[in-house]
Amino acid sequence: AQPAPVVAPISAEQQRNVERLRNAALESDLAWDIVEGLVTDVGPRLAASEAEARAREWSAAMLRRQGFSNVRIEPFTMPFWDAVREEASIVSPSRQPMVIAALGGSAPTPEGGLEAEVIRFESLAALEAATSAQVQGRIVFIDERMTRTQDGSGYGPAVAKRGGCASRAQARGAAACIIRSVGTDTQRVAHQGGSVRQMPLGTSLPVAALSPADADVLGRLAQGGAVRVNLNIQVEVRDEAPSGNVIAEIRGRERPEEIVLLAAHLDSWDLGQGAVDDGAGVAIITAAAKLIRDLPRRPRRTIRILLAGAEENGVFGGREYGRVHGSETHVVAAESDFGAGRIYSVSTLFNEDALQYARAIQRQLAPLGVNLGNNTTGGGADVDAIRRTGAAIVDLNQDGSLYFDVHHTPNDTLDAIDPEALRQNVAAWAVFAYLVADSDWVLTPPAPPAE
Amino acid sequence: AQPAPVVAPISAEQQRNVERLRNAALESDLAWDIVEGLVTDVGPRLAASEAEARAREWSAAMLRRQGFSNVRIEPFTMPFWDAVREEASIVSPSRQPMVIAALGGSAPTPEGGLEAEVIRFESLAALEAATSAQVQGRIVFIDERMTRTQDGSGYGPAVAKRGGCASRAQARGAAACIIRSVGTDTQRVAHQGGSVRQMPLGTSLPVAALSPADADVLGRLAQGGAVRVNLNIQVEVRDEAPSGNVIAEIRGRERPEEIVLLAAHLDSWDLGQGAVDDGAGVAIITAAAKLIRDLPRRPRRTIRILLAGAEENGVFGGREYGRVHGSETHVVAAESDFGAGRIYSVSTLFNEDALQYARAIQRQLAPLGVNLGNNTTGGGADVDAIRRTGAAIVDLNQDGSLYFDVHHTPNDTLDAIDPEALRQNVAAWAVFAYLVADSDWVLTPPAPPAE
Ligand SMILES: [Zn+2]
Ligand SMILES: [Zn+2]
Ligand SMILES: [Zn+2]
Ligand SMILES: [Zn+2]
Structure with missing residues (x-):
């Protein structure tokens, strides 16, 4: 018989917090309220447009209101089309x-x-x-x-x-x-x-x-x-137009210099509302982080939210983030940019030893219907620059059967999001981010993956 | 016990022809080919537009090609918007x-x-x-x-x-x-x-x-x-713009002056293709009549196809038809203008004696899943002028559950039509039209219905 796979233990406190996060997420309307607010108050937000600038202001104000630390806009310029x-x-x-x-x-x-x-x-x-x-x-x-x-x-x-x-x-x-x-x-x-x-x-x-x-x-x-x-x-067209990334944090209580990066993108194409792509991602990672912030004490490591600008027309925000922050220690990076379909598996890019911690995370996601995926995942476009610095990657894989029905169309509107699936996403993100941020595990793969 | 409802008998020839029509319709692509041709060769056709004029020429040529008699365009003018x-x-x-x-x-x-x-x-x-x-x-x-x-x-x-x-x-x-x-x-x-x-x-x-x-x-x-x-x-806007009705016939072999009127409208709103509203109706009544034309001998009465112009913005074609043809003898009038959903019942506006013939018709429609509806139906907009002259009315009631998803929108396109349901429509129309046209029954209600 094959040896059973090794599953790293988690502490009693962590177990309590995981259960609290799962339950709270499945009853929370916060993600819905965020994406509803974004599409109602801002609407579509083409990269480097005036609307994208309003989306940054809206997001920064929202993140401050939710109690995150170090909320800031990091501006850059890019061509506008x-x-x-x-x-x-x-x-x-x-x-x-x-x-x-x-x-x-x-x-x-x-x-x-x-x-x-x-x-x-x-x-x-x-x-x-x-x-x-x-x-x-x-x-x-x-x-x-x-x-x-x-x-x-x-x-x-x-x-x-x-x-x-x-x-x-x-x-x-x-x-x-x-x-x-x-x-x-x-x-x-x-x-x-x-x-x-x-x-x-x-x-x-x-x-x-x-x-x-x-x-x-x-x-x-x-x-x-x-x-x-x-x-x-x-x-x-304009050669130089303003865009920017929006950043917010929960500072780690023990290892604040170690960063768990949760990313989504703030810009959208402009025929739709950018609800599914990627208002949903903005809402999911923000709501998940907010639930972690509401725990009795902060996790060991820093959780950083990146709402990247200008993903759609060339991943300008993700590259700019890498340029500015690539030398910091990113323990893991993960992006939510595939709508709001239910998460069915968790894939990783971890070192071999850390796979037992990936299994521990998946065990805590199993009640949400999340299976264990592969250990060869690439992450999304906005964390690609950070993956290249050698960071570990997590992908929470969403059911995308319906995603390309509305993707980049006028039908990318709020009604295309299933509130129930959105809550399941928040629950999975909260559990994963908490477990990574509250651990000492070194997750990074042995060497930067080949290009 | 209640007396069983009286069902008028139909002849052996009629029974053979009904079976032939049902079977041929359920295997025929003719209706699909007509609506596909209309949306491909013409596309949207706003009332009194240049495109609607092209639709009339296209339809007249198609009706001649199908072998109908007395194919003609009856022009009129109307305001254009x-x-x-x-x-x-x-x-x-x-x-x-x-x-x-x-x-x-x-x-x-x-x-x-x-x-x-x-x-x-x-x-x-x-x-x-x-x-x-x-x-x-x-x-x-x-x-x-x-x-x-x-x-x-x-x-x-x-x-x-x-x-x-x-x-x-x-x-x-x-x-x-x-x-x-x-x-x-x-x-x-x-x-x-x-x-x-x-x-x-x-x-x-x-x-x-x-x-x-x-x-x-x-x-x-x-x-x-x-x-x-x-x-x-x-x-x-233009005060006077050209529209018109397109008419075609199968002349009755015994009572050619008695008309069974099958109507649909040729115009459409212009954000969609006018496939469901009312390309489907045009295709259904034309394909049904063509199957009847292919029978060994023509029915006793005349079957007349009316492809009315300018229904959408004021029923101009239907009113014009009534003005020009209202004094002719219309035995029955029926309109197909509710898309291509399956027909689930047949409603009538017949005199009391003729209800046994309505039951006979429904018996022949039953294998298609068509129930007997009421005897108080009003007919559609384009046959309203003819109803007011005292004509009997038949409504083949279609499942409209999905109709108002696409009705009058850019999504009124060919892919919104289910080819299987379209064939069922043709079968029901062919059977009903044949049985009415090949009979001697006086179907007209006793007096023009109250307004
Ligand atoms: Zn995206
Ligand atoms: Zn996109
Ligand atoms: Zn219509
Ligand atoms: Zn209409």
């Missing part, structure tokens, strides 16, 4: 409007739009196999679907066309690129998202996503003969 | 955009929009109970929800505010009126619809519907303090 007009229509064989969203970083079209014949491809790979003679002067249309999965693994293959279409199409002389939205829904909405991160603005093509129903129509027409489309994208 | 801009945003306490739809007949705002404080009411009745002092200069917001029901009976109470808000608000000196969309969904879409039918254009207020998520935000803010909104609606 916004679509002020995004319209498309089929003009022949007959005229009808389409629902589109300009992709982040898209170049503008001429005023009034550009009109060209459409060439349809089944995939990005099919575009890559095409010649300039086929594509020259045309609007490339990549009509590829995304697969629905619990873990969101359908996203990677489907999103390749969002980042890759403009450059491949441009290399073949195309006029513009439109893609079937990266999403799993059939609603009449287009999914936003970055396309050409950090490229000098204006050097790429106009690039946009189509709603599924419009992709259906365009696909049928394009398979039946010549189709012409007018695409009109006007953008507002 | 279209919103060329429909935008709204909350401007204080903080700025955020809202998703709205201008309601049919809305007056325009000044260029750039009008800005005013919002006054929220729970219902139209609450607005009616308000004083001018409360409402004067404000934007009235009616924040009333709609109930989901199988038979669509939640629509009547909810839609009252759509037609009634502008006049009530105007009488109290309001600047404009916005309503929570008349619908049952929680998608980020606003539901279009007529507001001030047949009023002289420009004499009403600007009036718009809000998406549910935006109504949620606005409702929370308005209950928390003063809220200002900017509403920007620009419209295009």
